[in-house]
Amino acid sequence: MESGEGTRPVAPEITLEGAISIQSALESSSRPIHEILVRAGRRERDVDRLIRHARVQQITIREVSPAELDALASGRSHGGVIARVGMRRFEPLDALIAGVNNPFITMLDGVEDPFNFGQAIRALYAAGANGLVLRPRSWENAASVVARASAGTSERMLTAIVETAEAAAEFFRARGFTIAVTDKDRAVSIYDADLSGKLFLLIGGERRGVTRSFADAADIRLKIPYGRQFPMSLGTTSAAAVLAFEVFRQRQGK
Numbered sequence: 001m002e003s004g005e006g007t008r009p010v011a012p013e014i015t016l017e018g019a020i021s022i023q024s025a026l027e028s029s030s031r032p033i034h035e036i037l038v039r040a041g042r043r044e045r046d047v048d049r050l051i052r053h054a055r056v057q058q059i060t061i062r063e064v065s066p067a068e069l070d071a072l073a074s075g076r077s078h079g080g081v082i083a084r085v086g087m088r089r090f091e092p093l094d095a096l097i098a099g100v101n102n103p104f105i106t107m108l109d110g111v112e113d114p115f116n117f118g119q120a121i122r123a124l125y126a127a128g129a130n131g132l133v134l135r136p137r138s139w140e141n142a143a144s145v146v147a148r149a150s151a152g153t154s155e156r157m158l159t160a161i162v163e164t165a166e167a168a169a170e171f172f173r174a175r176g177f178t179i180a181v182t183d184k185d186r187a188v189s190i191y192d193a194d195l196s197g198k199l200f201l202l203i204g205g206e207r208r209g210v211t212r213s214f215a216d217a218a219d220i221r222l223k224i225p226y227g228r229q230f231p232m233s234l235g236t237t238s239a240a241a242v243l244a245f246e247v248f249r250q251r252q253g254k
């Protein structure tokens with residue numbers, strides 16, 4: 001449906017649930033926070049800490065009934081606090097590596113499930129990835145799920161948007177990065193590959209993986225060796241964790 005003359009598109013209602021997610025957005029300035037709704041009555045210590053930080057930034061705090069809070073929430077695990085927020089802010093690609101020695105940049109492509117997406121970001125962040133690259137796609141209607149699954153790291157991780165994986169690879173290759181991709185064919189074990197230098201790693205989703213053209217253009221194809229014969233791929237979350245922590249391991253002491 002087309003908008004009538006003089007009307008504006010209505011911005012989606014975006015919420016973050018739980019003190020960890022909201023605190024992460026507050027500390028990282030990843031998005032504007034319009035209002036924080038707090039369940040009336042006794043509060044947890046982390047919610048009190050969040051309120052103190054929010055007041056410093058002059059963010060509106062409003063006490064509401066448990067019923068009103070539950071009506072806004074996607075589940076019952078909000079912990080008594082929900083924030084109404086704006087759209088996520090993204091960075092230009094060069095901001096991901098500005099001032100970083102030996103950067104490790106990752107790209108998640110083709111991940112469909114918001115919980116798995118958030119869990120993968122959580123693993124990448126914990127392993128020390130310096131930035132995340134994504135193709136254009138709106139996760140805003142699932143922002144709360146992503147933030148909670150990622151333990152707030154989806155708000156903390158510096159993130160850039162590019163039209164294609166090839167465009168991102170071209171940008172980083174021109175700056176001396178090794179371009180790596182997960183693949184089954186003609187791939188080297190992650191334990192035999194040198195992942196200690198500047199690295200751009202593309203991790204594909206479970207269903208579609210990565211495009212053949214990108215795999216052919218990568219500098220190195222990586223596979224995760226298994227402990228037995230098993231024909232199936234690991235889930236994106238598991239693969240991201242194994243890959244990222246091997247990068248972390250190789251960089252220790254360097």
